[in-house]
Every structure is written in C-alpha cells, then in structure tokens.
Amino acid sequence: MNKLEIVHNSKTFKKNDKEFCALQETNMSIQSGKFVSIIGPSGCGKSTLFNIIAGLLPPSTGEVLLDGKNIVGKSGCVGYMLQKDLLLPWRTILDNVILGLEIRGVHKTEARERALPMLQKYGLKGFEHHFPAELSGGMRQRAALLRTLLYDKDVILLDEPFGALDAQTRLFMQSWLLKIWSDFKKTVLFVTHDIDEAIYLSDEIYVFSHRPGRIKAKVEVDLPRPRNEETLTQASFQHLKKGLLIMLKVEQEIS
Amino acid sequence: MDANAEKIPVERTGIDQSLEVKKNTRVKAAVIEDDRKGISMRRKVVIGQMIVGVTIIFLWEFLTRIGWLDSYYWSNPSTIVQTGWTAAIQGTLLQDMAYTSGATIIGFILGTLVGSVIGLSFWWSSLYSRITEPYMIAFNAVPKLALAPVLVIMFGIGFNSKVIMAFLMTVIVAALAAYSGVKSVDKDLEKMLFSLGAKRHHVFMKVVVPSSVPWMVSSLKINIALALAGTIVGEFISSRQGVGRMILYAGQVMDLNLVWVGVIVLSFLSIFMYLGTVWIEKWLLKNRKYQ
Known part of the structure; x- marks a missing residue:
C-alpha cells in the first residue's frame, strides 16, 4: 500500500522578478514501512521537497498524499528532522x-x-x-x-541527519537508526550525500539531478536484512555503488 | 622485520605509559597549584580593595582636617556620618529613602515588564514591528529627563509622577532589548517546532520567550540605574519627600554636609538595587549555565 504519494509536485521561486525552478514536476510513491533515500548534488531540490512534504512550504503545483489524503500546507502530519x-x-x-x-x-x-x-x-x-x-x-x-x-507519525523525514558527524560515529549511528527503524516500523524518507549510507540503509534510492531538481533514476536495493558492517563489502553492494557513482558523476559534470 | 615490528610497539607502549603517568601527576599538581593560586588571588583582591577604600576615606578625612581640601565644599566622612545619623533620627531621611527606592523599584518593574511585553510582541507581526521600530528608536533618543516638568504638572507632585519618570526611563530600553532577543531567535528552531505541529503561540512560549530571556536580563542592570535617575530628577522638579528633594533643599539652604549625606545614601541605594538585579539575573538564568 502506498503510504506517501507525491503527485506532480513542483516549486518555482521568484527572485528579483526572475523565476527559477527549484523542483521540476516530481512524482514519488512510497510504500508503508519502507526506507527510502534521496541522493543528489547540492541544490537538487531535496530540502525544497522535504519542506513541501512537511507542510512548511506550499508547492507551486501538485499534491502530497498521506494515506490518500492531501496534506499540502498542513504541518505536523509527518515527523521531520532537520x-x-x-x-x-x-x-x-x-x-x-x-x-x-x-x-x-x-x-x-x-x-x-x-x-x-x-x-x-x-x-x-x-x-x-x-x-x-x-x-x-x-x-x-x-x-x-x-x-x-x-x-x-508514521512517516519520518530525515534531512542529512548524520552529515556533520565523523565517519566512525556515522557508521555507529547508521546501525542505530536501522535498529530503531525495525523496532518502530516507520516509513522513512532519508536525504544524504553519501552513497554508501544510502545503499546501506535503504530499500529504494531516488537519484535527483542538479538544478532544476527532478528525479533522474530510481534504484531498488535488494540487499538482505538485517544488514551489518559486512554488508558494506558484499559484491552486490559494490555493484550498486558503482552504478550510482557513475550516475552522480554524470550529474556533477553537467552542473 | 617481523620481530622488530613487534618489538617496537611494545617498547613504545612502555614509554607511553610511563610518560602518561608522569603527565597525570604533573597535571594533578598543576591543578592543585592553580586552585591555591585562585584562593590566594581572591584573598589578595579583597584585601587590596579594602585597602584602597579605607585609604580614600582616610585621605578625605585627613586632607579636609588639615585644610588642604576645603571642608565647606568637601565636607568629610565623620561629619557626613554624624549629619546622616541626625537626619535619620530626627529628620525624615529614612522615609525619604523608602520613598525614593519605592518609586524607583515600582517604576523599574513596570517599565521592564511593559517594555519586555512590547519588545516580545514584535515577533507576532513584521508589519507592525517595522512600522513601530523607528518610533521606538526616536522615543529612545528623546531626553526623557527633560520631560520631567511636564510629567510633574500632568501627574502631580506626589508619588505617581516619580514612578512615571522611572517607568519612562526604563520602558524603551527594555523593549529594545527584548526586540533584539526576538530578532536573534534561530529560524530553524521555529521551523522545527512547526514541524512538530506547533501553532504560533507554542513557538512563542517555547522558543521565542526563552531565547529572548538573556537579552531582556542584560538590560536589567542598566535599567535600575536609569530608573533611579528618573526618580531623583522627578523629585528635583517638585516633591514633598524623597532623597532628591532632600538634596535640593539642602543645596538651597547651603547645607552641603546634608547634600553629601544625600549623595552617599543614593550611592548605597543604587548599589543595593544593583545587587538585587544581579540576584534576579542569576535566578532567571539558573538553567542557562550550559549555554
């Protein structure tokens, strides 16, 4: 069942009479209990999207459906950690x-x-x-x-929660998060810059492109759970990582 | 190679450990020494301060007695104490002190409360705050002491006009301090609270007010002195009671000893009220030691 649906969302800001598009039409549907990551370069509209889902920012077009109900502009419907x-x-x-x-x-x-x-x-x-x-x-x-x-709340948005931590603490926190996630059965939407982190944690990864932000690809992560440090060295992990690296590299070159 | 590689770390750890032990003992010794230094430093400071104070009073007394300073203008400590004692026993010095400090404290409390409420209210609407801000600054620039004659005529020569003076001296300072606090509130904290389903009044009570407290508190010390100045000027203009009136009267009859009594009494009042605000400050910030 789809827990969270993002339908035709886009956001255009006006600055000094110049319009610029932070988020192009985006569609996502996230199933209940999944761990979904979003990766992409800075300025790919990740935070804009999160602010829209959290109801802190109205989108220019589109709807956000939580359990089938439109929650656009309503804050407090999802958990949001900045x-x-x-x-x-x-x-x-x-x-x-x-x-x-x-x-x-x-x-x-x-x-x-x-x-x-x-x-x-x-x-x-x-x-x-x-x-x-x-x-x-x-x-x-x-x-x-x-x-x-x-x-x-059933859905939790995490915006680079471990971005400021050192590598070791980070790894520890990732395992800690996985434990919490399996204990509480929440649907998690997770933004990160870190490919390893995204693969290690997620069921699905959305790759976003540089300005204007839009979804470039969706990658399924079929690594078995529970995952631990050994997961990081598996061949299938490396394979996924390679694919994502190439995608993001192309992205960097374009921008 | 292997043997060496194994050996070196062992030796190293040996050295490291002994070094560490030494370090530790040294550190401990240093800490103890520092503490002692701290204590003896404090003692020296207190003794030094007392010496300076006693010297000033002694010199004042001595120089006026041998005539290097004219005791008509400068009075001297012993005469001041005597005059003060007489004024307290036979005169109305104690009532005057109560009158002056009462007006000051009431004006100070009212001014601080009203000012803080005004300052905090600016958080609710940026339109309202932007329209009002220049007027606040302009009103702050008005020398309110110069308004004293108007206020005395408006509110009478009694207690009220002094409270109003103290109030006017403090209210804008308090409002501007609270407004600075409001402006410094972390926008992300507000956002976080909204994401937890908060309404604006939640954000106001749980984030805006507490994060503005240190700003408001910082204005207390300045404001208590301003309030006292307001009250005294109010008494100078026209009053039946108060230390300010006593000084004015003493000056008119050229009783300079009594003027000095008034000045000294006001200084003590000011110091006590200042210490009071320090105490309030500590109480308000008791949970803030880790900020």
Missing part, C-alpha cells in the same frame, strides 16, 4: 525529547514518563537530565531523532 539537532539549549535532554508530546497537549509529567524508557533503551541512559551542550554530536543527534520518533 540537519542540525536543534535541541533547545535551556531544556534538558528529556525535556527536549518530549517537546512534540507537549505541543500535542500531553501533560509534562506523563510525557516524561513515556519518554524516559525510550531514552534509556536507545543509548541516552544517564544523560536524561543533562543539557544539550554537555553531549557529543552523535548523542545530540540521537536525542533529536528520538524527539521526532516520540512525536509518533
């Missing part, structure tokens, strides 16, 4: 994570009770009452993702 962790520095980690629940009107005490076991289970045990500035980048990113998860 590139920066965006934790509120004056709140403890626990109080940051419950932000979504609080906005929905859940009482603080109850929200804390719900969030605490999750923090403990997913690697933030002992840091619940610390402030964000006391945590490492990886931990803050985890807290930010748990905040999105606790908001409890």
